[in-house]
Amino acid sequence: MSRITKLCILLAGSMQTYGWASTWPQFRGPMGNGVAQAVDIPMEWSAEQNVAWTRALPGAGWSSPVIARQRVWVTAAVHEGQARPKGFQEGVRSMGNFREASKNLKLTSFKVFCLDLNSGDILWESTPSETTPAFAIHPSNTYATETPVTDGKHVFAYFAAAGEVSCLGETGELLWKVKTGRHAFGNGFGSGSGLTLANNKLFLQCDNDEASYVMALDTRTGDEIWKQKRSSRTSWSTPMLWETGKGMDLVLAGSGHVTGYDLNTGGLRWKLKGLGGSFSGSPASDGTHLYFGNSGPRSTGPLVAISQAAQGERSFTPNRSEGWIAWSKSGAGPGLASPVAHEGFLYVINGSVLKCFEAQSGKRIYEERLPGASRVAASLWIAGESVFVLDEDGNTFVVRAGGRFELRRVNTLQDLFWATPSMVDNRLLLRGADNLYCISEGK
DSSP states (O other): OOHHHHHHHHHTTTSOSOOGGGOBOSTTTTTTSSEEOSOOOOSOOBTTBSEEEEEOOSSBOOOOOEEETTEEEEEEEEETTOOOOOOHHHHHHTHHHHHHHTTSOOOEEEEEEEEETTTOOEEEEEEEEEEOOSSOOOTTOOSOOSOOEEOSSOEEEEETTTTEEEEEOTTSOEEEEEEOOOOOOGGGOOOOOOOEEETTEEEEEEOOSSOOEEEEEETTTOOEEEEEEOOOOOOOOOOEEEEOSSSEEEEEEOBSOEEEEETTTOOEEEEEEOOOSBOSSOOEEOSSEEEEEEEOSSOEEEEEEEETTOOEEEEOOTTOOBTTEEEEETTOOOOSSOOEEETTEEEEEETTEEEEEETTTOOEEEEEEOTTOOOOOSOOEEETTEEEEEOTTSEEEEEESSSSOOEEEEEEOSSOOOSOOEEETTEEEEEOSSOEEEEOOOO
């Protein structure tokens, strides 16, 4: 039985029976790894070409849209005098204003919008939380950066600044709400970890600077199934599911370590310590290995691959392969964006440099600077025979998948982009600071 088949069976307990090609239920898609199965999205687009619709939404948010049953759910935070999020460099320059704003936090409406996938019309909006945020955020971040998740019928939204997880029904009605605690996050940047769903369990990673934890909630009631304390400080990675051959693990990339938990009990299955730094991106996976890494603002961290044999606790040693650590490369870790692995290759972006590695061995195949690219915050994705890289200035670099670098084209939209895109069938959704864009050839 293939890894994809096993994961589909596991998700069936939570996901209604819709075609996988028509469903993008969580951050980075059905598998949580950024690989789109059986989609036919355009290879070319611009403001004048292959934009089916655009929709401006109130407030701000960097959460990814989630999609099922021809519906799109997306979150946003709205408050009086709200400023547009800033690009990375401008945000760094604006830290003085951030410190001043942190003294005057405002009542904020934390919203969920439901849109029609085909027209972009807003079907309903709901405000499951309304409160003054627990913390200020970096000028480049938002109060709605945590990606929601859907089982096809309900949508589950987490707002860390409100300290709540909510379940909304088909017309936006609030079915249940759970208090999760309001905590401070590292360096004043704010939060970013999205939700993950499997087998009627909703998984929340809350790595913060006060009391980190991971928990599982019953999707039907919001009741706590299990909760585990974590030694991690702030991280922004989203949990993902990984088939190890011995079962499905819940993988969390935290501060200095990556951990695998039992889905049903929260028990520790494996832990790799000593990685240093905090994770912004989430891991990548394929049929045999899990790949992850991190980098700070002034240094590049390691890139690591581990095998399905992972068990127990192990300390990381740079550039060594031992036990279930398949390989590691110093100075090769990703920046803000999650990597992606597919058909024997692993792709990593840091700054404007795209690197391709042989997935089994860690051998670097190429390292190419994308011409004119700005910083990349959105995670990489693969569709068809191409790797897609979206920079914050709205340039999407379409690169040939495989072991030879070939830049096929660059598509541009004028907006600011940090959110990771979502896609189903022949439609690609790009969320900018100003608009949500649906890219399609209209087939």
